[in-house]
Amino acid sequence: MKILKYTALLLLAIITFSCSSDDDAAPEIPVDETIGLKKIQEISNDGHTIELYAKKDSLVQGYNHITLRIKDKKDGTYIKDAKLEWTPIMHMNMMSHSCPKSDIKKVLDKQTLYAGDIIFQMAQNETEYWDLTFKYTINNIVYTAKDKIKVPASKKQTVSSFTGSDGARYVMAYIEPETPKVAQNDMTVGIYKMQDMMTFPAVNNFKIKIDPRMPSMGNHGSPNNVDLTQSETNGFYKGKLSLTMTGYWKINLQLLNTANDVLKGETVTAENTASSLYFEIEF
Ligand SMILES: [Cu+2]
Numbered sequence: 001m002k003i004l005k006y007t008a009l010l011l012l013a014i015i016t017f018s019c020s021s022d023d024d025a026a027p028e029i030p031v032d033e034t035i036g037l038k039k040i041q042e043i044s045n046d047g048h049t050i051e052l053y054a055k056k057d058s059l060v061q062g063y064n065h066i067t068l069r070i071k072d073k074k075d076g077t078y079i080k081d082a083k084l085e086w087t088p089i090m091h092m093n094m095m096s097h098s099c100p101k102s103d104i105k106k107v108l109d110k111q112t113l114y115a116g117d118i119i120f121q122m123a124q125n126e127t128e129y130w131d132l133t134f135k136y137t138i139n140n141i142v143y144t145a146k147d148k149i150k151v152p153a154s155k156k157q158t159v160s161s162f163t164g165s166d167g168a169r170y171v172m173a174y175i176e177p178e179t180p181k182v183a184q185n186d187m188t189v190g191i192y193k194m195q196d197m198m199t200f201p202a203v204n205n206f207k208i209k210i211d212p213r214m215p216s217m218g219n220h221g222s223p224n225n226v227d228l229t230q231s232e233t234n235g236f237y238k239g240k241l242s243l244t245m246t247g248y249w250k251i252n253l254q255l256l257n258t259a260n261d262v263l264k265g266e267t268v269t270a271e272n273t274a275s276s277l278y279f280e281i282e283f
Contacts, residue, residue, distance in 0.1 A: 048145065064118050068113070084104040095197070159174065160253075170192065210227060
């Protein structure tokens with residue numbers, strides 16, 4: 001009968017609680033809007049802690065969608081109306097450079113979250129590292145925060161940095177499918193031009209030809225792929241990636257400019273089994 005007694009007590013407690021919370025003008029309970037995301041790191045200064053979140057538990061070489069929020073260290077609240085900019089820098093032995101990135105925007109329908117993309121074209125190593133500097137404004141006061149970040153090497157090729165036949169340097173990053181399926185997958189890729197060490201604007205009106213192959217199975221391909229094109233200025237490139245079975249696929253690529261000149265990559269044939277421009281997936 002003990003169980004009954006406890007159940008009765010529990011019910012009483014619930015009723016009491018719900019009654020009292022109806023009556024009181026309860027203080028605003030901070031809602032955790034980061035559910036489903038993993039905290040990667042915190043970057044702090046004297047007054048604030050910037051919390052970085054992603055779907056994976058670390059940053060990766062290649063494309064990263066990063067969500068963040070700013071905590072006021074004094075009262076533990078999260079800032080709802082900040083303007084943020086960020087600058088990733090890789091400190092290499094002989095020089096420093098940045099990478100392609102988007103602006104940081106407030107996340108739609110969220111009060112405390114901001115988000116943007118960074119494409120790390122290189123991974124850290126023993127002597128070379130990345131750091132991330134934030135410059136942000138709250139109530140017209142400008143703050144900065146900076147720290148080292150970890151960018152481990154990706155096991156599969158998901159980003160490529162190369163010189164095109166036009167002499168310009170480009171960065172191309174695989175974005176989607178995040179979880180490939182045996183299906184005709186929506187494919188998304190970002191293309192950026194390296195204007196200088198710090199500036200990587202999006203490239204417009206190019207075309208990416210794709211030819212996915214399974215090298216372990218006679219280098220067979222797949223039907224019904226759709227080459228990637230851009231529908232919005234400065235937007236990502238989208239097409240269809242057809243995968244007919246699970247396993248390792250090399251997605252051979254060719255990058256074409258507005259005049260349809262091939263800037264990088266070769267057609268796959270019996271003699272030439274792979275393009276010099278490619279992404280890799282395994283699922
Ligand atoms: Cu580098």
